[in-house]
Amino acid sequence: MSNPTATLLVPIWALANLIIRINGSESLRPVLSGPTMAYLSSRVAFRCVALGAPPPVTYDLLKDQSTLINSGTDLQGDQPASFFLRVAMTSGGSYHCRARIHDREGVSNSVRLTVVIPPSETRVTSEPFPPVAYEGSRLVLFCNVSRGSHLSYSWFFNRREMKSSSSHRTQGNSLVMERVRPEHGGHYYCMAWSTVLDIKRFSSSREVQLTVKVYVTRPQISLSISKEAAGGLVGNISCGVSRGSPPINFTFLLENRAEGQVAASQARTVWFNFPIVPGLEMGKARCRAQTEVQDVLSEPLTLEVVPVGGHIKIQLDYFYRADHKTTAAKLSCQISQGTFPFILWLHNSSVLPSETQTEFYIPQSTLPFAFTDQGRTLVLAKLEPEVFGFYRCKVRDSYDKNGPWAESDDVLVQIKGSLNPCPKPLPAPPTAALPSKTILTMSLHPR
Numbered sequence: 001m002s003n004p005t006a007t008l009l010v011p012i013w014a015l016a017n018l019i020i021r022i023n024g025s026e027s028l029r030p031v032l033s034g035p036t037m038a039y040l041s042s043r044v045a046f047r048c049v050a051l052g053a054p055p056p057v058t059y060d061l062l063k064d065q066s067t068l069i070n071s072g073t074d075l076q077g078d079q080p081a082s083f084f085l086r087v088a089m090t091s092g093g094s095y096h097c098r099a100r101i102h103d104r105e106g107v108s109n110s111v112r113l114t115v116v117i118p119p120s121e122t123r124v125t126s127e128p129f130p131p132v133a134y135e136g137s138r139l140v141l142f143c144n145v146s147r148g149s150h151l152s153y154s155w156f157f158n159r160r161e162m163k164s165s166s167s168h169r170t171q172g173n174s175l176v177m178e179r180v181r182p183e184h185g186g187h188y189y190c191m192a193w194s195t196v197l198d199i200k201r202f203s204s205s206r207e208v209q210l211t212v213k214v215y216v217t218r219p220q221i222s223l224s225i226s227k228e229a230a231g232g233l234v235g236n237i238s239c240g241v242s243r244g245s246p247p248i249n250f251t252f253l254l255e256n257r258a259e260g261q262v263a264a265s266q267a268r269t270v271w272f273n274f275p276i277v278p279g280l281e282m283g284k285a286r287c288r289a290q291t292e293v294q295d296v297l298s299e300p301l302t303l304e305v306v307p308v309g310g311h312i313k314i315q316l317d318y319f320y321r322a323d324h325k326t327t328a329a330k331l332s333c334q335i336s337q338g339t340f341p342f343i344l345w346l347h348n349s350s351v352l353p354s355e356t357q358t359e360f361y362i363p364q365s366t367l368p369f370a371f372t373d374q375g376r377t378l379v380l381a382k383l384e385p386e387v388f389g390f391y392r393c394k395v396r397d398s399y400d401k402n403g404p405w406a407e408s409d410d411v412l413v414q415i416k417g418s419l420n421p422c423p424k425p426l427p428a429p430p431t432a433a434l435p436s437k438t439i440l441t442m443s444l445h446p447r
Contacts, residue, residue: 028106213361216244240269310336
């Protein structure tokens with residue numbers, strides 16, 4: 001059987017609970033909204049509302065739960081109270097709002113505000129400094145700002161934004177190149193930037209030039225000869241490197257004695273003049289190339305000029321097709337001695353022209369031939385009746401136009417069984433007026 005007293009108490013308890021709620025025994029629950037990041041010197045707003053609270057409601061904005069920033073009264077009750085704030089360096093921290101009605105109050109959730117300082121006075125520095133490095137070494141560029149926080153960085157090379165690459169990496173405000181290459185040389189600048197609520201503020205540096213130096217290769221030394229008006233010979237010693245970053249100091253060494261030195265600020269090849277005595281071995285010559293980090297020597301070169309002489313002969317070789325038919329011939333002028341020979345080829349006592357014989361007129365030849373090995377070899381590309389005949393090579397010193405000639409015996413070029421007999425050549429014409437030097441560069445394209 002139910003208890004009638006308990007049944008009567010239920011609505012009384014509900015009514016008492018309602019009265020307690022109305023009289024304010026339950027605390028307020030305000031809600032605070034506002035920015036979490038803001039630029040220095042910008043203006044921001046916090047809003048606080050205690051939904052369902054009867055007016056008038058007094059709102060206070062608190063920082064770090066103790067410092068009173070502002071207060072206000074909302075007569076509507078369910079409308080938010082707004083608090084405007086000019087962001088200073090000290091504005092960063094945790095914010096709350098407090099709502100009060102008579103003897104009731106409540107504290108809201110917290111909103112942490114971070115102050116963002118826009119970047120300014122951006123510049124690029126390097127390690128090493130200045131930004132000059134040899135290929136293969138490590139180099140780091142830094143994007144530094146005088147002021148700024150919460151920054152991101154972008155790098156530009158020759159005014160194009162740099163993308164991810166195996167040759168470099170970004171690390172904070174730095175651009176790291178572990179092994180620089182010559183193609184990394186150029187102009188760099190950086191941009192420091194920050195973003196708040198889709199508002200981007202940035203500061204760009206000036207361009208700096210990165211110079212990547214190339215190590216010099218082993219120098220090459222060579223010798224050419226010219227004749228002075230007085231009759232003496234001068235050796236023109238060439239000393240150069242195929243690659244390397246100037247400035248380069250070149251030294252001509254003879255038996256390890258310095259005979260000349262040139263500081264090349266731009267060039268990679270220099271020349272030294274040195275008197276030469278024909279037939280005399282003057283010693284071992286070397287070329288030295290020096291930079292701030294290298295000291296490299298060439299292979300030794302024996303300084304000796306042997307005049308043309310001895311026995312001159314021609315070696316004849318034929319080329320055959322798969323069906324054993326003769327198709328081409330090669331004639332080699334073999335010289336027993338002579339350091340700088342100048343070679344002429346004659347066909348039936350007529351000089352075969354080359355591209356550099358410009359001191360006298362030679363009719364254009366229609367023979368299918370070409371020179372190789374600096375004129376020492378004559379190649380007949382097609383064996384036809386017009387190329388049959390007697391061939392001879394003549395040799396003198398290239399540096400002496402009026403020097404004596406040495407010549408080979410005649411060699412007959414003719415396919416066996418040919419019906420075109422080849423007459424014995426006439427004596428050779430005078431050749432004293434022939435040029436002193438001929439560079440033979442014709443190419444052969446056999447069919």
